[in-house]
Amino acid sequence: xNEASEHSSLPxxxxxxxxxxxxxxxxxxxxxxxxxxxxxxxxxxxxxxxxELIKIHAVGGDRQxxxxxxxxxxxxxxxxxxxxxxxxxxxxxxxxxQEPQPAKGSRSVQAKLSLPPRRHAASQRRSSSTTKRRDxxxxxxxxx
Numbered sequence: 001x002n003e004a005s006e007h008s009s010l011p012x013x014x015x016x017x018x019x020x021x022x023x024x025x026x027x028x029x030x031x032x033x034x035x036x037x038x039x040x041x042x043x044x045x046x047x048x049x050x051x052e053l054i055k056i057h058a059v060g061g062d063r064q065x066x067x068x069x070x071x072x073x074x075x076x077x078x079x080x081x082x083x084x085x086x087x088x089x090x091x092x093x094x095x096x097x098q099e100p101q102p103a104k105g106s107r108s109v110q111a112k113l114s115l116p117p118r119r120h121a122a123s124q125r126r127s128s129s130t131t132k133r134r135d136x137x138x139x140x141x142x143x144x
Contacts, residue, residue: 009080010080010082010092015082015083018053018082018090018092019082019083019090021053022053022055022082022083022090025053025054025055026055027054027055027056027057027088028043028047028051028054028055028056029043029044029047029054029056029057030056030057030058030059031056031057031058031059031069032059032060033059033060033061035069036069036072036073041073041076041077044056044073044077044091045077048077048079048091048092048093049093049095052092052093052094052095053082053090053091053092054090054091055088055089055090055091056073056088056089056090056091057087057088057089058087058088058089059087066084066087066089067084069089070084070089070091073089073091074091077091077093078093079091079092079093080092080093
């Protein structure tokens, strides 16, 4: 078993699910031989915020160096190590629960009650002659 499983607080079943989800992912951050820079740390944080589960490709170093990198990274970003496969590190951080946001363009119930109902733009553009023609066509179809 790899080092990530020994330090993870994730239950084994959840880790299995995360490994399965991570299978199709591509690494989003590459860490150079010189180690984790501040910019790379910010990028990992941004990626975890956006995706929860990411792969990191660690170039160079031996196995112990990659395990230490994963441990440092997880501690600094409050993330969980999922797995180490060769030079690929898989990291998970659950998203913070958010209050549901109203859909874009939707109004609150209070705003809907205070505004008069909107009319469709096409119905406002119709001239009275168009309405008369439409009504006469309907009447002629009924009589046939």
